[in-house]
Amino acid sequence: MCLPTDEVPGEIARFRHAVRIAQQQIEEVRKRMRAALGEEQSYILEPHLLMLQDRSLGRQIEQFINDNRANAEWAVREVASRFISAYTQIADSYLRERSNDVEDVARRLISILSGTKVRDLNHLASDAIIVAEDLLPSVAAELDPKRILGFITTAGGSTSHTAIIARSLGIPAVVGVRELSGSIRSGETIIIDGSTGVVILRPSPETLLFYNEQRLREQEQKLHFLDERELPAVTSDGEVVALRANIELLEEIDAIHRSNAAGVGLYRSEYLYAQSAFGLPTEDDQYKVYRMLAEMSGEDGAVIRTFDLGGDKLHLSGFKAEPNPALGLRAIRLSMQIEEVFRTQLRAILRAAEHGRLKIVLPLITNLDELRTAKRIIAEVEREMRAKGIKHAEDIEIGVMVEVPSAVLQAEAIAREADFLSLGTNDLTQYMLAVDRTNESVSHLFDPLHPAVLRAIKFAADAARRARIAITVCGEMASNPVQVVVLLGLGLRDLSMTPNAIPAIKRVIRAIDLATAEKIAARALALTTPAEVNHYVREQVGAHWAHFLHTGLSHESMADLNFQR
Amino acid sequence: MIFCDVLCVRTVQQKTVIIRNRLGLHARAAARLVRLASGFESQIELSRTDARQSPVDAKSIFGVLLLAAAQHTEIEIRASGGDEVEAVAALAGLIDDRLGEA
Numbered sequence: 001m002c003l004p005t006d007e008v009p010g011e012i013a014r015f016r017h018a019v020r021i022a023q024q025q026i027e028e029v030r031k032r033m034r035a036a037l038g039e040e041q042s043y044i045l046e047p048h049l050l051m052l053q054d055r056s057l058g059r060q061i062e063q064f065i066n067d068n069r070a071n072a073e074w075a076v077r078e079v080a081s082r083f084i085s086a087y088t089q090i091a092d093s094y095l096r097e098r099s100n101d102v103e104d105v106a107r108r109l110i111s112i113l114s115g116t117k118v119r120d121l122n123h124l125a126s127d128a129i130i131v132a133e134d135l136l137p138s139v140a141a142e143l144d145p146k147r148i149l150g151f152i153t154t155a156g157g158s159t160s161h162t163a164i165i166a167r168s169l170g171i172p173a174v175v176g177v178r179e180l181s182g183s184i185r186s187g188e189t190i191i192i193d194g195s196t197g198v199v200i201l202r203p204s205p206e207t208l209l210f211y212n213e214q215r216l217r218e219q220e221q222k223l224h225f226l227d228e229r230e231l232p233a234v235t236s237d238g239e240v241v242a243l244r245a246n247i248e249l250l251e252e253i254d255a256i257h258r259s260n261a262a263g264v265g266l267y268r269s270e271y272l273y274a275q276s277a278f279g280l281p282t283e284d285d286q287y288k289v290y291r292m293l294a295e296m297s298g299e300d301g302a303v304i305r306t307f308d309l310g311g312d313k314l315h316l317s318g319f320k321a322e323p324n325p326a327l328g329l330r331a332i333r334l335s336m337q338i339e340e341v342f343r344t345q346l347r348a349i350l351r352a353a354e355h356g357r358l359k360i361v362l363p364l365i366t367n368l369d370e371l372r373t374a375k376r377i378i379a380e381v382e383r384e385m386r387a388k389g390i391k392h393a394e395d396i397e398i399g400v401m402v403e404v405p406s407a408v409l410q411a412e413a414i415a416r417e418a419d420f421l422s423l424g425t426n427d428l429t430q431y432m433l434a435v436d437r438t439n440e441s442v443s444h445l446f447d448p449l450h451p452a453v454l455r456a457i458k459f460a461a462d463a464a465r466r467a468r469i470a471i472t473v474c475g476e477m478a479s480n481p482v483q484v485v486v487l488l489g490l491g492l493r494d495l496s497m498t499p500n501a502i503p504a505i506k507r508v509i510r511a512i513d514l515a516t517a518e519k520i521a522a523r524a525l526a527l528t529t530p531a532e533v534n535h536y537v538r539e540q541v542g543a544h545w546a547h548f549l550h551t552g553l554s555h556e557s558m559a560d561l562n563f564q565r
Numbered sequence: 566m567i568f569c570d571v572l573c574v575r576t577v578q579q580k581t582v583i584i585r586n587r588l589g590l591h592a593r594a595a596a597r598l599v600r601l602a603s604g605f606e607s608q609i610e611l612s613r614t615d616a617r618q619s620p621v622d623a624k625s626i627f628g629v630l631l632l633a634a635a636q637h638t639e640i641e642i643r644a645s646g647g648d649e650v651e652a653v654a655a656l657a658g659l660i661d662d663r664l665g666e667a
Contacts, residue, residue: 046596050626057627083627088631098592098630288635291589 263300265496292354331364353393390413425475488522607646
């Protein structure tokens with residue numbers, strides 16, 4: 001295993017050479033990032049560069065080569081592992097994730113040393129979509145947006161930074177699509193929609209056409225959106241609509257300002273868990289994130305959804321797989337089961353709420369007892385904090401996610417005891433129609449414009465109005481132009497969506513008038529089949545506001561929606 | 566890190582500052598600090614005044630990140646080696662200036 005002693009100096013020279021090459025490569029990428037994105041984003045690779053220049057890393061690696069007569073690859077791997085394990089001790093989750101940067105640097109050095117050429121992804125045929133298990137941030141940053149149309153990763157890991165880089169480069173990306181890679185063959189046609197996280201395999205010609213047109217349109221629109229940032233979201237007949245941001249990653253908070261969103265309508269707190277390679281985030285980790293959310297979301301505030309773990313979303317270790325996860329131990333049910341985890345999260349939220357307007361929304365409420373129990377726990381947590389003299393917010397608003405049929409039918413009772421409602425239209429559609437939209441044999445049945453779903457939405461909206469509480473739509477319907485028309489017509493005035501969609505939806509709202517939207521919605525409610533509703537709504541929208549209706553994504557082509565994040 | 570302030574007739578400059586930017590010494594802020602520190606001749610070390618971490622080399626990104634200094638953490642800067650006065654003033658200035666961030 002050991003090198004002959006006389007080869008040690010050569011090995012050290014080889015290592016130093018690799019460091020120089022790695023520096024050049026990263027400098028090169030950074031230069032390109034800076035040109036494409038400006039100084040702000042190119043910082044992501046700054047730690048990589050500084051790590052390569054860091055004397056302590058170099059010294060330790062050279063010493064390892066010396067002491068163990070090791071080859072450079074082995075030394076890099078060993079020393080990098082030491083650094084990574086030191087980082088995993090850090091309490092702060094954000095800093096802890098810097099271990100990904102160390103890993104990235106180490107892999108780059110090793111691939112230079114071993115001469116395994118990292119395949120230059122930019123030399124793929126143009127118009128390529130990359131499907132990979134994982135893509136390191138520095139590799140993602142090297143992608144040429146002119147040649148690489150998008151990428152999909154099946155694993156997490158360094159996902160969060162990779163996703164941000166993709167977004168900042170304007171490369172559509174969908175990350176963490178677990179069940180995907182086995183079902184794709186090289187050379188197949190695939191569509192990815194980075195704004196909704198939709199991946200479509202083997203699309204029909206019609207779907208392909210639709211998405212191609214949408215891409216062109218988006219390119220054109222991007223040029224205008226900047227000028228429209230300040231314009232209010234108000235219909236042509238004067239109805240004001242609140243457009244809020246759905247946020248998963250803390251790093252996306254900037255997007256609130258970029259899109260001029262009215263605060264955060266949904267913060268999916270379980271991503272704190274997904275991002276962390278180290279299990280559940282601590283109270284302090286959470287506090288920091290929530291506090292930043294509170295401070296950055298301003299007057300409009302932010303709604304934090306308590307952990308929506310379990311089921312099809314994310315798995316906690318220690319819980320066995322369930323035969324029927326969508327109907328199993330998940331969301332609020334799981335939080336009640338592991339109450340200490342729930343209480344930790346509540347403490348973090350209550351402390352952070354001192355610094356801004358935070359609200360809590362509870363996922364998957366199916367009966368009033370769950371709401372009452374959660375409220376009792378929150379009151380207890382407050383009492384404990386008061387007794388201990390811990391600064392926290394009092395009387396935080398507590399809302400309910402309306403996303404299962406039982407919550408809809410009990411919306412009146414719930415609305416009397418909740419401070420606000422949030423309509424999760426994705427889950428609601430799924431549970432109303434008994435369709436798992438990730439199951440391609442039935443996903444064509446998933447349709448938020450199903451008349452039953454529309455009635456459910458109206459029922460909930462009416463209940464909220466009568467109880468004089470707010471109701472926010474935070475599913476994908478809120479970012480679908482055609483469906484937004486129906487939502488407004490049904491009485492919704494508060495929509496939360498991925499920040500990228502806000503400019504386009506604002507345009508839609510400014511283009512339409514409420515009177516017509518109400519007529520369309522009323523008629524749609526009276527129709528009897530999903531196909532009729534889709535056909536009618538599209539036709540009407542086309543007739544009244546042709547300029548924003550895109551060549552329709554017909555009901556049939558929805559069958560192509562195979563995978564959903 | 567060893568300072569030779571006994572053997573060599575060198576002065577040690579030091580100052581205590583509080584991390585004020587919201588994200589603390591996270592990647593970008595740490596990188597700024599390391600870049601600035603690397604421009605000085607002096608040896609510069611940083612330590613948390615709550616002694617939760619041994620002093621680190623201000624010119625090492627690994628070290629600075631390991632400090633895990635969140636907002637409101639108190640940091641002592643110590644420098645020695647010729648331009649220590651300038652070094653401490655510059656680093657303290659950068660930190661007081663919220664490391665160029667919000």
